[in-house]
Amino acid sequence: MAVSPQTMNQPVRARTAPAVPLEFQDPHQSVRIFGFWLFLATDMLLFGCLFSMYLVVRTHTDGGPTAHDLFDMTGFGAETLLLLTSSFTGGLATLSMREGRRRALAAWLLVTALLGMAFVGLEVREFIDYAHMGATWQRSAFLSAFFTLVGTHGSHVSLGILWMLTTLYQVLRRGINAVTARKVFIVNLYWHFLDVVWVFIFTVVYLSGMVM
DSSP: OOOOHHHHHHHHHHHOOOOOOHHHHSHHHHHHHHHHHHHHHHHHHHHHHHHHHHHHHTTOOTTSOOHHHHOOHHHHHHHHHHHHHHHHHHHHHHHHHHTTOHHHHHHHHHHHHHHHHHHHHHHHHHHHHHHHTTOOTTSOHHHHHHHHHHHHHHHHHHHHHHHHHHHHHHHHHHOSOHHHHHHHHHHHHHHHHHHHHHHHIIIIIIIHHHHO
């Protein structure tokens, strides 16, 4: 029985490996992505030190406000919702980038940045409220460690927002290519890392502080 050319090609297509994502197709871009993973490893060490410091001194309040006195579930719950939602929209941005949809990519990057801005706004408002209650950075070792840890994360988020807006501008100007794809991938990788760090802050700092 004769076999048509289309039939002969079907097994070949079935065995074809998935295409390599655009950001990894250029070896130079792949090396830069690997270098960014190394940067995240060093940043992880930084946050590990800050968490360790906080766990050691979190009970050293010197008669000042404690975590149970300060923390409000509504406030840090809203911050968590905003940041986790932004992680989801950041993932949609990466997906749109790999599908070659520039407008969708730009829209999701903008939404992610706006959610990040809302998070930073709530965190600044939280710090101001604590200051009005007399819970300032120099009041106790607990508060020093708290503001250092949470503030360092907040500064990383602020940097990530500026970075994301810069990447958005480059995507709108140059389109989706190997270079902009690598930048979109890296900025979202950085953003997901900050979300993971926040999950630990949410658990170790806020939830445990309310329980204690």
